[in-house]
Amino acid sequence: MEKKKVDYSVYLVTDSRPEVLGQRDFYTVVEAALKGGVTCVQLREKTGDTGALIQTARRLHEITQRYQVPLLINDRVDVALAVNCEGVHIGQDDMSLPEARRLLGPDKIIGVSASTPDEAREAVKGGADYLGIGTVYSTQTKSNTKHILGPEGVRDILEAISSFPKVRTVCIGGINEENAQEVLSKSATSKRKLDGIAVVSAVMAASNPLDAAKRLASLTTFQSSKIIGTRAMQDVVSSVPAIVKAVHEQTPLSHNMTNLVVQNFAANIALAIGASPIMSNHGDEAEDLCKHKGSLVINMGTVDDKALGNYVKALKAYNRAGVPVVFDPVGAGATSVRRNALKTLLDAGYMDVVKGNENEIKAVVGDSSTQQRGVDSSSTLTDQEKATMVENLARTKETIVVMTGVSDFVSDGTRTLQITNGHPYLASITGSGCTLGTTISAAVAVWPEDNLAAVVGAILHYEIAAEIAASRNDVRGPGTFIPAFIDELYNIRQNTSKGDLRWLQRARVMDVVLTTTKILRFANALKIPIYVTTQNRTRLGDTVAELKPHLPSSLVKADLDKTRFSMYIPPISTEHFPFLASSSSPGPGKGAEVAIVGIESHICVTQTALDLLEAGYKVYIIADGVSSCNSAEVPIALDRLRQAGAVVTTSESWMYECMGDSGIGEFKDVVKIVKDTMGDTKGVMEGLVGGYSNGGRVSKI
Ligand SMILES: Cc1ncc(COP(=O)(O)OP(=O)(O)O)c(N)n1
Numbered sequence: 136m137e138k139k140k141v142d143y144s145v146y147l148v149t150d151s152r153p154e155v156l157g158q159r160d161f162y163t164v165v166e167a168a169l170k171g172g173v174t175c176v177q178l179r180e181k182t183g184d185t186g187a188l189i190q191t192a193r194r195l196h197e198i199t200q201r202y203q204v205p206l207l208i209n210d211r212v213d214v215a216l217a218v219n220c221e222g223v224h225i226g227q228d229d230m231s232l233p234e235a236r237r238l239l240g241p242d243k244i245i246g247v248s249a250s251t252p253d254e255a256r257e258a259v260k261g262g263a264d265y266l267g268i269g270t271v272y273s274t275q276t277k278s279n280t281k282h283i284l285g286p287e288g289v290r291d292i293l294e295a296i297s298s299f300p301k302v303r304t305v306c307i308g309g310i311n312e313e314n315a316q317e318v319l320s321k322s323a324t325s326k327r328k329l330d331g332i333a334v335v336s337a338v339m340a341a342s343n344p345l346d347a348a349k350r351l352a353s354l355t356t357f358q359s360s361k362i363i364g365t366r367a368m369q370d371v372v373s374s375v376p377a378i379v380k381a382v383h384e385q386t387p388l389s390h391n392m393t394n395l396v397v398q399n400f401a402a403n404i405a406l407a408i409g410a411s412p413i414m415s416n417h418g419d420e421a422e423d424l425c426k427h428k429g430s431l432v433i434n435m436g437t438v439d440d441k442a443l444g445n446y447v448k449a450l451k452a453y454n455r456a457g458v459p460v461v462f463d464p465v466g467a468g469a470t471s472v473r474r475n476a477l478k479t480l481l482d483a484g485y486m487d488v489v490k491g492n493e494n495e496i497k498a499v500v501g502d503s504s505t506q507q508r509g510v511d512s513s514s515t516l517t518d519q520e521k522a523t524m525v526e527n528l529a530r531t532k533e534t535i536v537v538m539t540g541v542s543d544f545v546s547d548g549t550r551t552l553q554i555t556n557g558h559p560y561l562a563s564i565t566g567s568g569c570t571l572g573t574t575i576s577a578a579v580a581v582w583p584e585d586n587l588a589a590v591v592g593a594i595l596h597y598e599i600a601a602e603i604a605a606s607r608n609d610v611r612g613p614g615t616f617i618p619a620f621i622d623e624l625y626n627i628r629q630n631t632s633k634g635d636l637r638w639l640q641r642a643r644v645m646d647v648v649l650t651t652t653k654i655l656r657f658a659n660a661l662k663i664p665i666y667v668t669t670q671n672r673t674r675l676g677d678t679v680a681e682l683k684p685h686l687p688s689s690l691v692k693a694d695l696d697k698t699r700f701s702m703y704i705p706p707i708s709t710e711h712f713p714f715l716a717s718s719s720s721p722g723p724g725k726g727a728e729v730a731i732v733g734i735e736s737h738i739c740v741t742q743t744a745l746d747l748l749e750a751g752y753k754v755y756i757i758a759d760g761v762s763s764c765n766s767a768e769v770p771i772a773l774d775r776l777r778q779a780g781a782v783v784t785t786s787e788s789w790m791y792e793c794m795g796d797s798g799i800g801e802f803k804d805v806v807k808i809v810k811d812t813m814g815d816t817k818g819v820m821e822g823l824v825g826g827y828s829n830g831g832r833v834s835k836i
């Protein structure tokens with residue numbers, strides 16, 4: 136058994152104690168686990184004399200050999216030598232690694248336990264073949280565990296050994312069917328991920344060890360490259376340089392099954408961004424190609440029956456290998472042939488990213504209201520509707536959805552971003568949408584920990600290159616744009632690899648405005664007056680476009696530009712909200728309530744709230760509707776305002792407080808708003824739990 140080829144994906148560590156095994160026969164249980172798909176076995180016996188241990192090891196080795204699975208002995212080099220099995224696993228307090236290597240020789244496997252980055256570094260430098268990284272979660276199986284690492288601690292260790300690509304890694308401690316995928320995906324870094332999970336009780340104590348092993352094997356094989364969780368938009372954008380650099384350094388294989396029109400262009404784009412393209416439309420080749428751990432693009436631009444069969448074969452092969460697939464349903468709504476092809480492909484497997492223009496995404500959703508003409512990209516939806524469509528689709532399909540257009544919308548079902556980079560020349564050349572798919576494929580291949588960030592990175596790389604190319608003096612139209620575009624894709628990745636990130640200053644990414652939209656829809660339903668201000672409009676920009684449909688003139692009582700940080704400026708302060716204690720002018724009256732949403736909680740929101748409180752008003756701060764460029768400012772500002780007498784609450788809580796009674800006529804409308812925005816609210820609130828708000832604001836970088 137060649138040690139380099141050992142599969143560590145489902146690593147069984149045995150335990151023959153009755154509290155784990157019950158009355159069952161030890162060998163029968165291990166053999167059932169092997170039948171279920173265990174790929175490596177460690178004999179771990181903490182008691183008993185050496186003679187008995189050698190006997191057990193010898194018998195177990197006969198079994199594991201039949202399944203061509205390596206047997207390793209926990210702690211005991213002497214026993215491994217006596218039975219001539221494949222190797223040992225040693226802990227930090229056991230025989231030293233150099234001594235074990237001296238006794239076992241270069242061909243035997245030596246695994247070493249690591250619970251810190253230092254221990255891991257030392258073990259890999261000392262020549263360990265694999266690391267057992269633990270303890271991940273608390274466990275009943277081992278009493279003297281040191282640190283509970285969680286997936287993040289495992290990730291730190293993987294990070295620490297990123298320059299040792301040959302050493303293999305498994306995690307151990309409390310791993311089971313429930314948490315296996317989470318650990319595998321959350322611990323992955325851009326450079327490496329775990330090679331497997333090591334379990335004791337999840338198999339040894341399972342009522343059906345064969346099925347338990349089978350399920351664990353399927354979880355590790357289908358290790359998805361996506362993580363659903365909420366991070367601030369800034370986190371997504373801050374990963375972009377590392378993503379572009381990772382493509383440059385890792386040269387991932389981008390396997391394109393694409394239409395005849397763009398094959399050559401797609402290969403050139405892949406090379407320009409640093410990927411390694413292969414244009415293979417033969418489904419049977421996928422089985423070999425997916426082993427390179429790159430990614431697959433299925434672009435159904437010139438689909439026919441034969442092509443469809445090939446796509447299905449390739450999709451299944453990549454899914455089996457857990458390697459990402461980017462799907463471009465070109466022209467999906469145009470003909471019944473394409474609609475059927477779309478259905479076949481969606482039923483055949485899992486797509487990590489679905490990318491299309493508005494009509495194509497509508498076809499994926501199953502909306503046949505628009506008859507698509509060819510592969511055109513006409514638009515009937517508002518930005519808000521597009522954002523909602525990609526978000527809902529991403530949530531139901533548990534994938535990343537990209538809707539391209541003048542603005543691109545990207546969502547993982549929780550985080551929804553709008554990107555407004557690019558240049559009209561992209562719409563004047565053939566294959567620009569298709570080759571964006573190629574660019575995305577390279578990014579998701581190197582950035583498994585966050586597919587959304589990978590997709591955003593790819594879009595920014597692609598669209599900013601287009602902007603820079605279009606602004607060059609030598610570009611006079613779409614024809615001269617193409618070579619300049621390829622050059623700029625190349626320049627961006629070269630510059631990024633040298634740390635020059637000036638290109639990224641052009642990024643225009645917005646978190647789709649979540650809470651403020653909800654609050655405005657609510658204000659519309661209940662006819663609550665709205666006051667709008669902007670801070671130095673000419674320099675910092677107008678109120679964001681997404682909010683405009685929710686700002687009818689009948690409700691907007693003031694829309695002012697200001698330089699003062701507080702919104703409490705004339706005529707708001709003089710006519711609408713006069714100082715209650717001294718003013719005799721008509722105002723909303725004592726006890727009138729004002730809810731505040733908006734940006735820079737520690738500046739404008741704070742100053743406005745303090746002024747209104749001083750003037751005698753009851754002030755609600757909608758915590759999930761305020762933000763700051765520096766997220767650490769938000770909780771400090773909210774604390775201060777709470778102490779000053781403001782009510783700090785959530786959008787939903789405020790809305791129900793305003794209504795007071797489900798008997799009111801508008802109640803049904805409000806419930807609909809709450810339901811429509813449930814996903815947004817969840818995402819924003821998860822951000823808040825992390826200590827800050829990223830909702831209700833527009834952040835530009
Ligand atoms: C795969 C794997 N990883 C870690 C351990 C723990 O080994 P060790 O540190 O020697 O502790 P004991 O379990 O032997 O007390 C392991 N056995 N296997």
Ligand SMILES: Cc1nc(C(=O)O)sc1CCOP(=O)(O)O
Pocket residue numbers: 148248267268269270271273274275276277280281307308309310333334335336337
């Ligand atoms: C053998 C072992 N080593 C650990 C470490 O942290 O190094 S935890 C552990 C026991 C793992 O058992 P279970 O999968 O039943 O939780």
